[in-house]
Amino acid sequence: QQQVKQSPQSLIVQKGGISIINCAYENTAFDYFPWYQQFPGKGPALLIAIRPDVSEKKEGRFTISFNKSAKQFSLHIMDSQPGDSATYFCAASKAAGNKLTFGGGTRVLVKP
Amino acid sequence: GAVVSQHPSWVICKSGTSVKIECRSLDFQATTMFWYRQFPKQSLMLMATSNEGSKATYEQGVEKDKFLINHASLTLSTLTVTSAHPEDSSFYICSARDRTGGVFVGEQFFGPGTRLTVL
Numbered sequence: 001q002q003q004v005k006q007s008p009q010s011l012i013v014q015k016g017g018i019s020i021i022n023c024a025y026e027n028t029a030f031d032y033f034p035w036y037q038q039f040p041g042k043g044p045a046l047l048i049a050i051r052p053d054v055s056e057k058k059e060g061r062f063t064i065s066f067n068k069s070a071k072q073f074s075l076h077i078m079d080s081q082p083g084d085s086a087t088y089f090c091a092a093s094k095a096a097g098n099k100l101t102f103g104g105g106t107r108v109l110v111k112p
Numbered sequence: 113g114a115v116v117s118q119h120p121s122w123v124i125c126k127s128g129t130s131v132k133i134e135c136r137s138l139d140f141q142a143t144t145m146f147w148y149r150q151f152p153k154q155s156l157m158l159m160a161t162s163n164e165g166s167k168a169t170y171e172q173g174v175e176k177d178k179f180l181i182n183h184a185s186l187t188l189s190t191l192t193v194t195s196a197h198p199e200d201s202s203f204y205i206c207s208a209r210d211r212t213g214g215v216f217v218g219e220q221f222f223g224p225g226t227r228l229t230v231l
Binding site for chain 2: 034036041042043044045046049089097099100101102103104105107
């Protein structure tokens with residue numbers, strides 16, 4: 001049972017553009033929603049995370065938007081750069097330290 | 113801070129042998145570590161949760177006798193793939209829960225992964 005659905009599977013964006021990745025979850029007990037960036041052959045690195053008590057969180061060029069009623073959250077990458085080309089995973093858990101359920105991943109390619 | 117290391121970074125072994133992978137939290141104590149498996153171009157699948165000083169909790173479908181996990185200290189967990197076969201070839205990633213630090217207390221930080229190839 002896939003509890004976190006992520007879309008799109010892949011994304012091509014021009015340098016300077018906005019990358020948008022969406023995730024939807026089913027389990028209303030989830031209350032911690034992190035996003036990870038993974039480069040080929042490397043482990044995932046935490047980008048930004050949010051709890052359901054806020055609707056938006058911004059860190060640099062990365063913004064999470066959260067819609068609790070729709071059980072959806074999204075990652076926006078502003079001013080996308082070629083160095084942002086990577087696979088991005090959303091995840092969810094019942095608390096920050098509990099086991100994570102990952103989305104399927106989105107491969108982002110930023111063209112110069 | 114919050115650095116997690118894995119050793120080795122890659123390993124090639126013959127079918128039938130056992131392979132041990134280490135996961136260490138370098139600058140924090142981790143009462144809980146997690147082991148994931150990732151196939152090419154796929155997502156991370158949780159294999160087991162490792163708690164210091166107690167038995168690991170395995171996810172459904174993961175053979176506990178094949179994937180032995182030991183969490184003997186607050187900074188070290190090991191995954192041993194016993195009698196490895198080609199279908200065990202994968203990218204194994206650990207994460208460690210920082211029980212006191214992080215933006216959110218208890219955040220998980222991931223290791224760089226170990227590429228296992230079984231011939």
